[in-house]
Amino acid sequence: MKTLRGIGVVALAATTALTLASCGFSNDGGGGEGGGTSLDLLVPSYSDNTKSLWEGVIEGFEEENPDIDVNLEVQSWDNLETVIATKIQGGEAPDIYNGGPFASFAADGLLYPAEEVVSPEVFADFQESFIANEQLEGTTYALPLIASARALFVNNELLEQAGVTEPPTDWDSLLDAATKVSALGNGIAGYGMPLGSEEAQAEAAVWLLGGGGTFGDESEITIDDPSNLPGAEQIKAMIDAGATQADPGSTDRSPLMDIFVQGKIGMQVGLPPTVGQIEENNPDLDYSIVPIPTRDGSPFTLGVADQLMAFENDGDKQEAITAFFDYFFTGDVYSDWVKAEGFLPTTKSGAETLGGEEALAPFLEVLPDAQFYPTTNAKWSATDAAFKALFGQLQTQPAEDVLQQIQAQVDAG
Amino acid sequence: MRAEPVGAEAGTRPLRPAARPRSRGREFLQALPWIGPALALIVGVVFFPAGVMFYNSTRDISASGVDRGSAGLSNFAEVFAFPYFWPILGRTIVWVVVVVVVTVVLSLALAQLLDKAFPGRRIVRLAVIVPWASSVVMTTMVVYYGLEPYFGIINTFLVDLGLIQDPEGYGWTRNAGTAFAWSIAVAIFVSLPFTSYTILAGLATVPSEVLEAAKMDGAGPVRTYFGVVLPQLRAAIAVAVLINIINVFNSLPILRVMTGSIPGYDADTVMTMIFKYIQNQHRLDVASALSVVAFVIVILIVAAYLRVVKPMREV
Numbered sequence: 001m002k003t004l005r006g007i008g009v010v011a012l013a014a015t016t017a018l019t020l021a022s023c024g025f026s027n028d029g030g031g032g033e034g035g036g037t038s039l040d041l042l043v044p045s046y047s048d049n050t051k052s053l054w055e056g057v058i059e060g061f062e063e064e065n066p067d068i069d070v071n072l073e074v075q076s077w078d079n080l081e082t083v084i085a086t087k088i089q090g091g092e093a094p095d096i097y098n099g100g101p102f103a104s105f106a107a108d109g110l111l112y113p114a115e116e117v118v119s120p121e122v123f124a125d126f127q128e129s130f131i132a133n134e135q136l137e138g139t140t141y142a143l144p145l146i147a148s149a150r151a152l153f154v155n156n157e158l159l160e161q162a163g164v165t166e167p168p169t170d171w172d173s174l175l176d177a178a179t180k181v182s183a184l185g186n187g188i189a190g191y192g193m194p195l196g197s198e199e200a201q202a203e204a205a206v207w208l209l210g211g212g213g214t215f216g217d218e219s220e221i222t223i224d225d226p227s228n229l230p231g232a233e234q235i236k237a238m239i240d241a242g243a244t245q246a247d248p249g250s251t252d253r254s255p256l257m258d259i260f261v262q263g264k265i266g267m268q269v270g271l272p273p274t275v276g277q278i279e280e281n282n283p284d285l286d287y288s289i290v291p292i293p294t295r296d297g298s299p300f301t302l303g304v305a306d307q308l309m310a311f312e313n314d315g316d317k318q319e320a321i322t323a324f325f326d327y328f329f330t331g332d333v334y335s336d337w338v339k340a341e342g343f344l345p346t347t348k349s350g351a352e353t354l355g356g357e358e359a360l361a362p363f364l365e366v367l368p369d370a371q372f373y374p375t376t377n378a379k380w381s382a383t384d385a386a387f388k389a390l391f392g393q394l395q396t397q398p399a400e401d402v403l404q405q406i407q408a409q410v411d412a413g
Numbered sequence: 414m415r416a417e418p419v420g421a422e423a424g425t426r427p428l429r430p431a432a433r434p435r436s437r438g439r440e441f442l443q444a445l446p447w448i449g450p451a452l453a454l455i456v457g458v459v460f461f462p463a464g465v466m467f468y469n470s471t472r473d474i475s476a477s478g479v480d481r482g483s484a485g486l487s488n489f490a491e492v493f494a495f496p497y498f499w500p501i502l503g504r505t506i507v508w509v510v511v512v513v514v515v516t517v518v519l520s521l522a523l524a525q526l527l528d529k530a531f532p533g534r535r536i537v538r539l540a541v542i543v544p545w546a547s548s549v550v551m552t553t554m555v556v557y558y559g560l561e562p563y564f565g566i567i568n569t570f571l572v573d574l575g576l577i578q579d580p581e582g583y584g585w586t587r588n589a590g591t592a593f594a595w596s597i598a599v600a601i602f603v604s605l606p607f608t609s610y611t612i613l614a615g616l617a618t619v620p621s622e623v624l625e626a627a628k629m630d631g632a633g634p635v636r637t638y639f640g641v642v643l644p645q646l647r648a649a650i651a652v653a654v655l656i657n658i659i660n661v662f663n664s665l666p667i668l669r670v671m672t673g674s675i676p677g678y679d680a681d682t683v684m685t686m687i688f689k690y691i692q693n694q695h696r697l698d699v700a701s702a703l704s705v706v707a708f709v710i711v712i713l714i715v716a717a718y719l720r721v722v723k724p725m726r727e728v
Contacts, residue, residue, distance in 0.1 A: 085695055089478030104477045187563065187581035196587075196674035197693075246562060246579065247587035250675045259563050264581075381476055385693040392676025409694070412491075 037320040038069040042087070042094035044080045044306075046146075046341050047273070053340055061327045068320045081381075093311040095321055098145060100375065100384075102134070102309050106141040107378040112310040114140040117318060118325040125329070125347045129370075130305050136218065136376050142307035143325065144346035146338055149301045149363045149370055150206065152293065153270040155263060156286045158188060162266070167290045170297035171211075171234050174267070178243035181266035189245035191238060192260050192268030195394060198252035201373070201387035205302045206269050207231035209371050210294040218376045221383050224400075224407035230295060232399035239395055249395030261285065273342040275359040289362040301363075303370030305346060383410045463708075469701035476695040488702035497678040497686075502710075504593070505662065505682040509714070512600045513657045517650065519601065520608035525638075527609065528616045545606035553599050553670040560585040560595060586671055589679035596671040596680075600661060608653045615649025616642070651722070655715060662711055683707045 043054060051074045058070045073094070075083050080099060087093050093110065105111050114134065115123055130144040154167045162181040168174035178190030194203055205215065211231030216222040238244050245251060245265065260268045261282050269292060278285050294300045308328075310321045328334060335353040338345045344363055345351050354360060374380055386409040393402050445452075473484035492498060527538055544552060559567035561582075568582030577583050585591045619642055627637045665684045672680035681689065683703065690700035 081695065082692055085476070085478040085697070087478075089474070089480075089697065104475065108475055108477050108479045110477065110479075185580075187579065195676065197676065198674065200676070246581065247584035250584070250587040252674045255561070262563075264563065381695060385695070389678075389689065389693050390676055392674075395676075 036067040036069055037317055038071060039096060039317060039320055039324060040071050040073065040094040041096045041098075042073045042075065042080075042084065043098040044077045045074050046343075049340055050074060053337055057328060057333060057337060060333065061324060064327060065320075065323055068323065070324065093313055095313060095317050096308060096310055096324065098306065098308050100306055101381045102142045102307055103136055103376050103378045104381055105309065105311070106136050106139075110311055111141045112312050112318065112321070114143050114309075117310045117321045118143060118329070119322065122326050122329045125349055127346055127348060127351070130346045133305060133372050133375065134307060142309040143329070144305040145308045146341065146343035147303060147305045147346050147367070148271050148273075148343050149303050149367050150202070150269050150271060151289045151291060151301065151362055151366060152267055153260060153274060154267050154288050154290055155260070155265065156288055157263070158184065158266045162190075167288065168267075168293045169291070170293050171295050174293040175234075175238060175241060175243055178238065178266060179241050182243050188264050188266070189259075190243045190266045191245075192251075192256045192265040193235070193238065193244040193248040194251050194253035194256045194268075195235075195248050195392040196250045196252035197388045197392070198254060199388075200391040201384050202253070202302060202304075203269070204231075204387050204391050205371075205373065206292055207235050209302065210292060210300050212295060215383065216374050216377060218374065221374065221377055221379045221407070221410050223383065223386075223410065224403045228403055229399055232394060232403060234295070235394050236399055247395070249392035272344060272360060272363050276342050291366050299366065299369040301366040301370050303367065303372050305372070379410055386410050466701050466704050466708075469698060470705045472698050472701075474696075474698040478695075478697065484698060488698045489706070491699055492703050492706060497681070501678060501681050501683060501686050504680075505684075505710075508593075508597065508600075508668075508682050509658060509662050511597055512604060512661045513654060515597075516601050516604040516608050516657060517654060520605055520612050520653065521646075521650075523605065523609045524612035524616055527613055541609055542606050544603050549603055549664075550666045550670060552603055553667045556595065556599050557586055557670050562587075587675065589672070589675050589677075592672045592675060593668075593680045596667050599667050599671065600664060603667070604657055604661065608657060611653040611656075612646060612649050615646045618649075619645045655718065658714055658718065659711055662707070662714070683710070 041054070041058075043050065045051065051072070054072050054074070058072060062068065062070060084093070084097060084099065088105075088110065102111065126144060130147065131140055134140050134142045134144060152167070158181050159165075159167070159177060162177070162184055164177040164180055166173075168177045174191065181188060181190035194200075208228045208231035209215070211228075211234060213228035213231050214222055214225060216225075222228075239248055245256065245259070256265070257268065257270060257274060257277065258281075259265050260270070261274075261278050263282065263285055270289075275289075278287065291299055292301060308325070310325075328337075329347060331349075332353075334347065335345060335350045338350060339354055339357070342359075344360060344367065345354055351364070355364070373384070377383075383406070386406040390402060390406050390409065393405070470488055471484060471486065473481045473487075475481055523541065527534065527541065556567075559565045562568055562579075562584050563581045565582060568577070568585070571577045572580060572582055583591075585595055623641055623645070624637065627641045632640060663684060665688055668680070668682060668685045669688060672685065678686070678689075684707070687700050687703050687707065690696045690703060
């Protein structure tokens with residue numbers, strides 16, 4: 001797109017076939033308005049509060065740094081990755097971006113190494129396990145913003161009705177408990193299994209990794225691996241036994257969680273914000289949070305960290321970005337932000353501040369056993385997309401075939 | 414656009430045949446200040462993006478949007494080598510043909526009804542516009558939520574009637590076949606207003622003398638309709654069909670909402686596949702290539718339609 005830069009055409013959005021695959025254009029734009037520096041901040045919306053939380057942060061920051069203007073843009077998670085790709089293609093990458101996988105940006109040489117845009121004291125405050133997850137060939141490219149871990153939400157009342165006394169800890173007891181709850185009838189499902197496109201990769205990780213499988217590492221993606229088969233087969237076993245809700249292959253996570261909150265699902269894997277969701281919508285629900293059952297009962301959780309990363313663009317905003325990160329990750333600014341969004345902190349000081357939060361306790365507890373997606377692999381984005389598009393076919397196709405198809409799409413990407 | 418007749422006149426009526434070749438360029442220049450803005454707009458929002466689409470389809474663009482150089486025709490090769498491409502193309506044709514044919518047939522009936530004078534006709538005519546006036550995404554979402562298991566109103570209704578045995582309802586939008594069928598229903602629903610009104614406008618041009626003459630000659634209502642009214646509607650139907658073909662072929666939101674959560678490619682059309690290339694796989698280059706293919710297909714369909722049916726021929 002470089003040849004088309006500077007033409008200054010304002011692309012009018014149009015959704016016809018002609019323009020569906022075209023990209024946006026813009027002039028070189030950027031800072032320099034009125035002598036000060038301006039930072040473009042592109043963030044996804046975690047909740048209805050996200051925008052006002054960031055606005056609060058920006059207000060405080062601009063007060064301390066009057067010569068820096070921060071422009072906030074909030075996008076939905078659905079659109080975020082398309083928006084960033086379009087912006088990059090149009091030569092208009094934001095200066096700071098809050099997103100998931102960063103490896104493809106780093107591979108294209110678009111990012112500042114994290115240590116160049118944050119002071120050493122702040123950098124040292126991050127938990128090492130999280131920083132390790134942000135590295136590509138030894139260089140840290142992103143700063144972990146928030147973390148979440150998963151745990152099994154159990155509807156105590158339904159389990160009791162079905163005659164299950166203890167929440168399950170391994171696959172056998174889970175299948176048994178879920179089958180019994182499903183047998184209650186009346187539209188009640190034992191285990192809520194969302195394999196639909198929304199977050200198929202998460203449910204896949206819960207089962208494949210929980211069965212001793214692997215998604216690969218920094219250099220290789222291994223979905224079509226024999227170690228992933230037990231997990232995939234167990235998903236099929238759950239479906240075939242009628243232990244899940246109907247059509248798990250195309251059920252999305254969020255709507256299914258709503259059904260759990262309404263008390264019609266026995267067990268489902270949830271996140272820290274689920275606690276708040278239940279409190280808000282159905283505070284009478286009698287539930288408990290237990291570790292995710294695995295093949296052999298060993299502790300495991302799927303950890304996810306979202307990152308902040310800084311794009312180099314013209315390379316003239318390093319100081320302003322450093323000022324922003326230092327301000328954001330220091331003291332109460334950060335812990336208040338994390339607390340309001342209901343996630344887990346990634347800094348040592350943040351963990352201390354929020355350690356007393358009761359709702360977060362079950363999750364902080366399982367965090368040490370967390371496994372992460374191989375987000376540092378440049379192919380992770382393609383893997384993630386392949387899971388979303390194909391994993392739900394487990395409902396109707398043999399496990400090997402589905403894993404092979406996912407691997408094939410990853411290798412082609 | 415008042416300046417246009419100057420050029421048009423010179424182009425169509427050879428008033429000064431000898432002088433034409435030389436003066437044509439000058440007349441165009443004279444007209445330019447008036448048609449310039451329109452031309453700039455057309456170039457800017459139609460030809461330029463289309464050109465970029467063609468250009469992108471031959472580039473190798475990374476997942477984060479960086480152009481890594483020419484890719485020749487390999488993007489097209491990938492589009493055609495995709496094992497689901499032909500089923501998707503077949504489904505696209507089913508989608509276009511079923512939606513357009515059913516829409517036109519229903520619209521013919523609806524227009525006939527709306528053409529008759531009856532008390533409350535104005536209200537009924539207004540009601541027919543409603544699906545047109547409301548957002549397609551919103552209309553589709555309403556149906557989508559209605560079809561949800563557990564809380565969807567359509568599902569609950571069917572359960573209460575005893576047509577579905579499971580108390581949580583059936584996963585209409587969770588299975589490729591039913592989700593696609595419901596998408597067709599929604600597409601017909603939102604296409605009806607435009608088509609009905611186009612045909613209604615056509616009906617208004619049928620002279621009453623002709624109808625009277627048919628009656629005098631002893632033609633019954635069926636004969637009158639098929640022998641007299643329908644042929645006169647040819648131009649109106651042609652416009653309705655052409656615009657609907659293009660619209661329906663290019664329609665993304667309905668299928669995106671109704672079939673979005675279904676894994677695999679069993680409910681996709683060319684448009685949703687383009688969207689999946691962009692949204693899921695970040696393959697801007699392959700998506701552009703498929704867009705070019707789609708563009709060519711639409712042109713071919715329209716050309717075939719014009720050639721076979723000759724809808725614009727004078728009656």
